[in-house]
Amino acid sequence: QSALTQPASVSGSPGQSITISCTGSNNDIGSYDLVSWYQQHPGKVPKMIIYEVTKRPSGVSNRFSGSKSANTASLTISGLQAEDEATYYCCSYVDPTKVIFGGGTEVTV
Amino acid sequence: EVQLVESGGAVVQPGGSLRLSCVASGLNFDDYSMHWVRQPPGKGLEWVGLISKKSDKRYYADSVRGRFTISRDNRRDSLYLQLNSLRREDTALYYCVKEGGNWNDFDYWGRGTLVTVSS
Numbered sequence: 219q220s221a222l223t224q225p226a227s228v229s230g231s232p233g234q235s236i237t238i239s240c241t242g243s244n245n246d247i248g249s250y251d252l253v254s255w256y257q258q259h260p261g262k263v264p265k266m267i268i269y270e271v272t273k274r275p276s277g278v279s280n281r282f283s284g285s286k287s288a289n290t291a292s293l294t295i296s297g298l299q300a301e302d303e304a305t306y307y308c309c310s311y312v313d314p315t316k317v318i319f320g321g322g323t324e325v326t327v
Numbered sequence: 328e329v330q331l332v333e334s335g336g337a338v339v340q341p342g343g344s345l346r347l348s349c350v351a352s353g354l355n356f357d358d359y360s361m362h363w364v365r366q367p368p369g370k371g372l373e374w375v376g377l378i379s380k381k382s383d384k385r386y387y388a389d390s391v392r393g394r395f396t397i398s399r400d401n402r403r404d405s406l407y408l409q410l411n412s413l414r415r416e417d418t419a420l421y422y423c424v425k426e427g428g429n430w431n432d433f434d435y436w437g438r439g440t441l442v443t444v445s446s
Contacts, residue, residue: 253431254432256372258372265436269434309372311430311431317362321371
C-alpha cells in the first residue's frame with residue numbers, strides 16, 4: 219500500500235464545517251485506533267492536531283475533531299477560519315511494522 | 328521547550344552517501360523512540376523509519392530498507408540517518424521527529440534538512 223487515500227482538496231466558507239476523509243484498509247485504519255492528523259501551513263513544519271483517532275493535543279482548538287468508521291477516518295473542522303487554510307495529512311500505524319501517511323488534502327477557506 | 332535541530336543536508340550525486348544528524352534538547356532524549364519523516368519538494372509526507380529508545384529495534388519504509396540506517400547516541404542526545412545508494416527520488420526535506428507515545432504520534436518536529444540527489 220503506497221498511501222492512505224485523501225481528497226486532493228476541500229473548500230468551505232468562513233463559519234462552515236468541512237470534513238476530510240482518509241481511507242485505508244484492514245491492515246491499518248480498520249484494525250487499529252491509531253490514526254493521527256497533521257496540519258501543515260506553506261513553508262512550515264507539520265503540527266499534530268489529532269491522535270488516537272479522536273484526541274486533541276493540548277493547545278489545539280476544539281474546532282478540530284476526529285472520528286473513524288471501518289477503514290475510513292475523518293477530520294472535521296467546524297467554524298472554519300481563514301487560519302485553517304493549510305494542507306492536512308492523515309497518518310496510521312500499519313501492521314506489522316510501518317507508518318503510512320495520506321497524500322494530503324489542501325483546505326481552502 | 329523541546330527542540331530538534333537537523334543538519335547534514337547537501338547536494339549529492341546518484342549512488343552517493345550522506346549522513347544526517349539531529350540534536351535534541353528540552354527533553355529526556357533516551358525516554359523516546361525517534362523517527363525520520365521526509366517530504367519531497369511540493370509533495371506529501373513519507374515515513375522513513377524509527378529507532379527505539381535503546382536502539383534495540385529499528386524499522387524502515389520499504390522504499391529505503393537496505394539503503395538507509397537509523398542510529399542514535401543517547402549520551403549526545405543525537406539521532407542519525409545514514410543514507411547510502413542515493414537515488415533522485417530520495418530528494419526531500421528530511422525531518423527528525425519525536426514519537427509521542429504511539430508509532431504515528433509525532434508531537435515534535437525539527438525544521439528539516441534538505442537532501443538533493445542530482446548529477
